[in-house]
Amino acid sequence: MNGVHDLGGMHGFGPVNPEPNEPVFHHEWERRVFGVAIAGFGGGLYNVDQFRHAIERMGAVAYLSSSYYEHWLSMLETLLIERGAITKQELDGRREQLSRGAK
Amino acid sequence: MPVVVTKDFVPELVRTGGSTRVHKAVAPRFRVGDHVLVRNIHPEHHTRLPRYARGKRGIVDQDHGVFVFPDTSAHEQGEKPQHVYSVRFTARELWGPQASERDTLRLDLWDDYLDLVV
Amino acid sequence: MPDHSHTAPPSDPELRIKALESLLVEKQLIDPDAVDAIIETYETKIGPRNGAKVIARAWVDPEYKARLLADGTKAIAELGFTGVQGEDMVVVENTDEVHNVVVCTLCSCYPWPTLGLPPVWYKAAPYRARLVRDPRGVLLEFGTRISDDVEVRVWDSNAEMRYLVLPQRPAGTEGWTEEQLAALVSRDAMIGTAIVQPPAQGAAS
Numbered sequence: 245m246n247g248v249h250d251l252g253g254m255h256g257f258g259p260v261n262p263e264p265n266e267p268v269f270h271h272e273w274e275r276r277v278f279g280v281a282i283a284g285f286g287g288g289l290y291n292v293d294q295f296r297h298a299i300e301r302m303g304a305v306a307y308l309s310s311s312y313y314e315h316w317l318s319m320l321e322t323l324l325i326e327r328g329a330i331t332k333q334e335l336d337g338r339r340e341q342l343s344r345g346a347k
Numbered sequence: 348m349p350v351v352v353t354k355d356f357v358p359e360l361v362r363t364g365g366s367t368r369v370h371k372a373v374a375p376r377f378r379v380g381d382h383v384l385v386r387n388i389h390p391e392h393h394t395r396l397p398r399y400a401r402g403k404r405g406i407v408d409q410d411h412g413v414f415v416f417p418d419t420s421a422h423e424q425g426e427k428p429q430h431v432y433s434v435r436f437t438a439r440e441l442w443g444p445q446a447s448e449r450d451t452l453r454l455d456l457w458d459d460y461l462d463l464v465v
Numbered sequence: 466m467p468d469h470s471h472t473a474p475p476s477d478p479e480l481r482i483k484a485l486e487s488l489l490v491e492k493q494l495i496d497p498d499a500v501d502a503i504i505e506t507y508e509t510k511i512g513p514r515n516g517a518k519v520i521a522r523a524w525v526d527p528e529y530k531a532r533l534l535a536d537g538t539k540a541i542a543e544l545g546f547t548g549v550q551g552e553d554m555v556v557v558e559n560t561d562e563v564h565n566v567v568v569c570t571l572c573s574c575y576p577w578p579t580l581g582l583p584p585v586w587y588k589a590a591p592y593r594a595r596l597v598r599d600p601r602g603v604l605l606e607f608g609t610r611i612s613d614d615v616e617v618r619v620w621d622s623n624a625e626m627r628y629l630v631l632p633q634r635p636a637g638t639e640g641w642t643e644e645q646l647a648a649l650v651s652r653d654a655m656i657g658t659a660i661v662q663p664p665a666q667g668a669a670s
Contacts, residue, residue, distance in 0.1 A: 245391050246398060252570035252621065253399040253442070253598045257591040260606050268508045268582055273479040278507070278582075279500035280486050282549070286352040286360045286503075287495065292367070293421035296572055297393035312573065312588045317478055320485055329349075330488050338484040354498035361506055366552035367625050395623045397570055399597065411553070411626055431624050433555075442598050450617040452597055455624030 245297075248304035274313040281316050290323045298322040367415040369428035375458070377432060381407045382464040385434075385456065393421035396460045403440050404464060408453065409433040416457055429458040507582055513652035515546045516579035516629060519556075520655065521647035524634045534558060537629065541579060551578035551627055557620065558631040559660070564611045566604065566657030567620045567628040568596040576627035580652055587656065597621055607658040630655050635663040 251257075269275045284290060290298075298319040299307070307315065324330050352360055377383060387402040388394070395417050409432065416427040434456050438446040489495045519541055523530040533540040537554035541547070554576060557565040569575065573588035586592050596603045600617045604610070611617055620628045632654040638646060653659035 245393065246389055249571060250398050251590055251594040252397045254590075254594040257594045260586050260589075260591045260595070260603060262584065262586040262607065266584055269504075270585075271478075273482050275504045275508070276482045276486055276500070277478070279504040280482065280489065280495060282360075282503045283352050283495045283500050284489075285365075286356075288349040289494065291420060292365070293393060293415075293417040296417075297421040299572070300393065308590065312585065314478060317481055317485075321481065324485065324489070329494055330485075330492070334488055335484060338488055339480060342480050342483055342487075349494065351493060351496050352499045353496050354502045357499050357502040357506065360549070361503075361511075362548045364547070364549035364552045368553060395571060397621065397623060399570075411555075411624070414625060431626075433626075446598075447601070447617070449613070449615075450600065450619070452619040452621060454621050455626050457624070 245300055247300045248307055249300050271313075277313045277316050277320070281320060284320070284324070289329055290327060294323060294327075295319055298326075367420075369413045369415060369426060371413060371428055373413045373428050373430065375410055375430040377407050377410075377430070377458070377461065377463065379407050379410060383407060383432075383434060383456075383461040384464050386460055386462060388460075390418065392418060394418050396456065397454070399441060400436065400454055400456075403436055405434040405436040405440070405454075407432045408435045411455065414457070416459065418457075418459070427459075431455050431457050432461070434461070507577070511577065512581035513579070513650075513655065514647070515544075515581075516576070516652070516655045517647040517650035518544055518643070519546070519579060519629070520631060520650045521643040523556075523631055524638075524646055525643055530631075533631070541629075546578040548578050550574070551576045553626050554579075554629060555626050556629045556631050557618070559633045559657075561615070561633075563616045563618050564657065564660075565618045565620060565628075565630045566596065566600055567622060567630060568593060569622040570594070570597055571623055574622040574625075574627065576629050579629055580655060584652075604658060607653065609659050630657040632659075632661045635661050637663045 299315045302318050325332050383405055385400045385403050411431045411433065413428045414431045416429055419425050419427045433453050436452050438450040439448060441452060490497050523533050533556050537556040541554050559565055570593045573583055575583040575587060597619055600619050601611060622628055649661050651659055654661045
């Protein structure tokens with residue numbers, strides 16, 4: 245699809261700005277997203293092409309204004325529901341429950 | 348059917364991975380040295396053909412062999428195995444006459460992304 | 466309302482992954498110990514020191530180098546580096562005529578078994594957008610200047626081949642051991658945004 249992920253040749257993104265000696269993960273939640281995503285892939289919950297296409301379908305504004313592992317998080321939420329591993333109701337319910345519990 | 352990856356299986360999973368190479372004899376449409384024109388397609392489905400290469404001319408540098416086709420695999424439409432080629436493009440072909448006259452770029456392109464330039 | 470004074474509410478991504486992971490675990494679709502093992506593997510056990518060993522071996526052993534360039538997957542596997550996101554490897558050699566540099570414009574494809582997980586800059590829009598169109602400008606940001614009489618060859622990893630750059634062996638390393646040579650090879654040199662600098666004068670041999 246002609247999504248904004250197809251970045252080759254675009255202008256306007258500014259300098260590359262490499263971070264010296266950066267850690268593999270910058271936040272604990274990134275670790276969990278990575279681990280869950282690879283476990284799901286290894287277990288056959290989705291294939292690599294479905295994985296990528298789910299990220300491509302995030303929407304241009306969401307894609308450009310979120311970080312890399314937020315892309316993976318969006319992929320998990322999309323694919324796990326689409327492929328029937330969980331339901332939207334279950335996910336919404338659990339998020340609500342966790343959100344209330346934390347206040 | 349999905350399976351559950353256990354802790355004991357993780358080293359095996361990491362070490363083996365999941366190549367999408369298909370070990371089937373599929374006839375290639377192109378040979379090394381062929382001049383090709385990248386198709387000007389704009390599918391709304393998943394594709395691995397970047398916009399910057401569409402409608403551009405290149406030369407087949409290498410045949411990587413037969414692989415799953417992502418445009419169908421992403422949509423439960425089967426593997427449609429076909430050859431993938433390393434295709435080389437000059438910088439000027441991609442980016443215009445102001446680009447470097449020496450630099451080049453290579454993309455890995457499936458049979459279905461290309462046509463032969465006769 | 467109970468006073469959970471020890472923590473602020475989880476940030477949005479924390480809450481989202483907690484919700485997902487807890488549901489998947491309850492439904493027995495993933496094993497949390499496996500998730501921990503995957504994280505540990507890629508955070509601590511796999512990284513660019515692997516690729517550096519491949520490069521050093523190629524520098525000292527011309528027959529290994531020939532095998533590496535002919536069939537990257539097989540030759541890299543000789544050193545024990547195989548698997549996820551490295552199943553189909555191609556090694557590209559820097560010479561006096563050609564400087565190679567690798568990107569994945571469409572996402573973040575990168576050779577995990579030899580280089581570990583990619584750095585943020587490799588996966589972000591500026592590099593992915595600009596490298597294919599202005600590789601020399603991007604390389605200058607990394608402090609790498611390629612002479613005008615050298616071809617810059619960009620590899621966009623849009624399929625499942627994963628590319629590893631074999632940098633040129635620097636002068637002043639004659640007689641060095643593989644271990645000493647591997648220590649010179651940076652991750653960026655194996656992506657192509659850097660070259661391997663000659664060792665400082667009087668460096669230990």
